[in-house]
Amino acid sequence: MGVSIKEVAARAGVSVGTVSNVLNRPDMVKAETVEKVHAAIDELGYVPNSAAQQLREGQSRSIGFVALDVRNPFFTDVASGAERAAAQAGLSVLLANSAESVERETWNIELFERQRVRGVLVSPLAEGLERLRDVRRRGIPVVLVDRGTEDTTFPSVAVDDVAGGELAASHLLDGGRRRLVFVGGPTSIRQVSDRYRGAAAAVAGVDDATITSIETDGLSLQEGMRVGAELCESVASGRVDAILAANDLLAIGVEQGLLGGDHPVTIPGDVALVGYDDISFAAAAVVPITSVRQPRELLGETAVALLEEVRRPGAAPRQVVFEPELVVRASSGPPA
Amino acid sequence: MGVSIKEVAARAGVSVGTVSNVLNRPDMVKAETVEKVHAAIDELGYVPNSAAQQLREGQSRSIGFVALDVRNPFFTDVASGAERAAAQAGLSVLLANSAESVERETWNIELFERQRVRGVLVSPLAEGLERLRDVRRRGIPVVLVDRGTEDTTFPSVAVDDVAGGELAASHLLDGGRRRLVFVGGPTSIRQVSDRYRGAAAAVAGVDDATITSIETDGLSLQEGMRVGAELCESVASGRVDAILAANDLLAIGVEQGLLGGDHPVTIPGDVALVGYDDISFAAAAVVPITSVRQPRELLGETAVALLEEVRRPGAAPRQVVFEPELVVRASSGPPA
C-alpha cells in the first residue's frame, strides 16, 4: 500500500494533522517542525495517496477528454491545448479514446464519472448526445468540442466548417477552376457534410461552375489513395479540374493516387487539390497541399475555459465558434 | 459529490452492505432485493466512486504507461497492445506523455505513484533510470519498454535494434548497393546508435562496401527533408547509392527531399531507401518505403504480461527481446 501519512507522523514525532499542514499550509507550522517532517518524508519515501485526497475533497483535479480518435493528429493537438490551459489552473487532463465507437465512448465517459472528474470535454459521435445529458443531470459539466452548436444547452467550441468549405471552394474558383469534386465521408459525420455544404454554396455563386461529391467510407489515407487512382481518368479527360478533400489524410492519399497511377497527372497543372486540418504531413507532401487550418490548440484551451465558466452557478452555456483560415501551398497553384 | 451508496440504500430500503453485495456478489442476495436495489440505482443515477473503492482496496485497477512521445504512431500502437492485454485482465491503461522531456517523465511517474497504480510501463529517457529504482523501492513494479536490456534488475521488453540495422543493411548490400549512408540522431538515443551499429557490422562483412553517418537533430519528417535535399548531389554524382534511415518519419522526409529538389533523383533507380518502424505512412509514400517492422502491439501486450509476472513474490525479472522483420517495398528495388 505504500507509506502513509501516519507513518510519517510517527517517524517525525508529530500528529498526522501537522504533517498534513506541512504539506498544505506550511506557513502555519513552526519552521523546525516543517524540517523534521520533511526529513521523515524523505527517509520514508512518502508519496501522498491521491485516492484518499480525492475522497476527502469530494472532487478530482482532473478533466476528462474523450477524443474521437487519438491517432488523428488533430485531436492530440486539441488535447495538448487543453492540457496547457488546465495546467495553468493546476489541473490535469486525462485522455481517452473513443476510436469512433459508441460503446467505447460510453465506457470512457462512465470511467470519468466514477472518478468524479471536474468535467468532461468530448467530441461526441452523432448518437452520443442523449447520454451526455444524463451525465450533466448527474452534476458533471460537459463541454462539446468540434461539434457545432446544434444543442445550445451545452457549452461548445467549434470551427465554422461551412465557412471552411466555402473558403476552400472560393479559392479554387478564384484560381479559374470550374469542375470541382468533393471527396469525403461518411456524410453522417457532421464536419464532412458542413464542409461540403459550404463548398456547394460557393460553387452556386459562380455561373459555369459545378461540384460533385464522392462519398468515402472513412477519412483515411487508404480511402484517399483509392479515390485518387479512380479520379486519374476524369482529370486526364478534363472532366475534373479541382479536388476538395474533407481532411488532410484523404488529401494526401488522393495526391498519391493521382501521382502514382499508370497515367499520372500533374498537380496543380492538371488538377488543383485542397485539404482540411493542415496537419504537418500536408506541408510535407511531395506537392505541398493547400489546406484549411483550424486553431487546434486554441480549441482545447477554450474548451477548458468554457468548462470553468459553466461550473459557476447560474452561468449560461456559451457557444464559441472560430473562423478557419486558408493556408495556400503549391497544390492549388495556377493551371498549366 | 454525486449520489452515494448510502442514498441508494435508503431509497431501496436496505443497508449499504446489501447494496455493495448487489454490486459485487449478486448471487449472495435475494433476487427480489437485487431488483429493488437496481431500481433505486437507476432512479438515482448512481455511479460508484472509484476513489473510495480504491482507497478501500488499497490499489487501483490501472496500469500507467509513460510514453516517450504520444505523437509517434509507434508508441500509440504499443499502448494499444498494452490496453488490449490489460482489458483481458480487467485492468485499464493510463497513458501519459513525456514528450522527450525528463521533467515531464518524472512528473508523470509521480502522478502514477500517487494514484497507487498496479505498476508502470515506461520507455525511459537515458537519464531516468535512477529514479525508476526509487519507484520500485517504494513497491511499485516497473517494466522497461523498448529500452534494451542494460539493467537486468528490471523486467524489460524490446526489439533487437542491432539485428534490425543489420537486416536493413544486408538487404541493401544483397541488392548490389555499396555506398551506404545512415541518417539518424541524436546518437544519445539508444535505438539510433544500435541500428547504426548493426548496419555497420553488415557493411564490415563486405569488402568494397562503405557506410557513413549523418547525424540529425531529431527523428522528424522535417529533419528528413533537410537531409534528403542535401543528399541529392551525392546521389547524382554516384557517391551514395543507398540510404538507411533511423525511423520512418525520417525516411519519408528523405524521400521527399530527394524527389522534390531541383535535380530530382529516382528511387530506387539512383538510390535505394530503407526506413524503420513500418508506420502506415511508409507504405503510402509516393515510392512505397521498405522498412524494418517491429511487433508494436506485441511489445505492449508482453509488457503487461511481464508486469503481472514480476508482481508475483519471488519472481525474477525477465528480459524479452523480439526479432525485427524486413518488409520489402519498391524503394529498395534493383538499381536502374
Place this chain on the structure above:
DNA sequence: TTGAAAGCGCTAACAA
C-alpha cells in the same frame, strides 16, 4: 503552534 477526531464512500468481516 500542535493534537485529536470526524467523516468522505466503499468493502468485507462478523453478527443477527
Place this chain on the structure above:
DNA sequence: TTGTTAGCGCTTTCAA
C-alpha cells in the same frame, strides 16, 4: 439473507 461496523488515507475543524 441481510444489517452493522471498522477502517482504508487524508483534510479540516475545534480544542488545547
